[in-house]
Amino acid sequence: AQSVSQHNHHVILSEAASLELGCNYSYGGTVNLFWYVQYPGQHLQLLLKYFSGDPLVKGIKGFEAEFIKSKFSFNLRKPSVQWSDTAEYFCAVNGLGGYNKLIFGAGTRLAVHP
Amino acid sequence: GAGVSQSPRYKVAKRGQDVALRCDPISGHVSLFWYQQALGQGPEFLTYFQNEAQLDKSGLPSDRFFAERPEGSVSTLKIQRTQQEDSAVYLCASSKGGSQGAGFGPGTRLTVT
Numbered sequence: 001a002q003s004v005s006q007h008n009h010h011v012i013l014s015e016a017a018s019l020e021l022g023c024n025y026s027y028g029g030t031v032n033l034f035w036y037v038q039y040p041g042q043h044l045q046l047l048l049k050y051f052s053g054d055p056l057v058k059g060i061k062g063f064e065a066e067f068i069k070s071k072f073s074f075n076l077r078k079p080s081v082q083w084s085d086t087a088e089y090f091c092a093v094n095g096l097g098g099y100n101k102l103i104f105g106a107g108t109r110l111a112v113h114p
Numbered sequence: 115g116a117g118v119s120q121s122p123r124y125k126v127a128k129r130g131q132d133v134a135l136r137c138d139p140i141s142g143h144v145s146l147f148w149y150q151q152a153l154g155q156g157p158e159f160l161t162y163f164q165n166e167a168q169l170d171k172s173g174l175p176s177d178r179f180f181a182e183r184p185e186g187s188v189s190t191l192k193i194q195r196t197q198q199e200d201s202a203v204y205l206c207a208s209s210k211g212g213s214q215g216a217g218f219g220p221g222t223r224l225t226v227t
Contacts, residue, residue, distance in 0.1 A: 043205075044157075044205070049215075090156050090157070092156075094212075094214060099212055100145070100147075100213050101162060101170065102159065103159070106155055107154075107155070107156050
């Protein structure tokens with residue numbers, strides 16, 4: 001089945017630690033890739049997206065993600081996290097069953113301790 | 115500018131009741147999407163409108179779920195004879211076209227008791 005997998009459900013880091021959240025999808029065709037963030041009490045916000053071109057994309061708040069087509073992966077990274085990055089992060093893909101629907105992973109809950 | 119708004123933000127329904135959830139998309143956005151987010155899960159696609167036309171309803175879990183967007187702006191998701199498994203956050207999103215770049219609303223948290 002077409003799906004999106006996020007490897008870590010909960011991640012706990014100290015401030016200034018580096019972050020990498022894994023995302024893999026199961027589809028061999030052309031896809032667009034997204035990372036969304038949901039801060040406590042807020043709605044989903046787009047962090048970054050990849051459609052084509054440079055596989056290393058930069059988003060807001062110092063986040064970046066790298067698309068590795070051969071691994072069907074789109075991992076999210078940040079060199080140094082802050083307490084304010086505490087949130088839930090969702091990887092999403094469209095192209096799996098059509099470009100008019102996003103297929104989301106289950107999410108990774110990140111807690112950053114000061 | 116104003117983002118996607120949803121109402122009510124919270125809804126408690128007794129099992130068997132009908133509920134109606136409203137979505138006001140960003141003005142001028144032709145595409146509108148509904149998603150269901152169960153506790154501890156990512157959002158799951160329910161249905162998609164382009165203007166007033168419902169082009170994809172493949173994600174609606176049963177015939178108790180019905181969505182409409184009669185004038186191509188505001189949309190309503192209706193759930194008839196609610197069941198406990200319908201308890202979730204219902205998210206609405208809109209965009210100028212396609213699912214890329216869609217902005218999400220705050221969601222309606224439905225609890226069925």
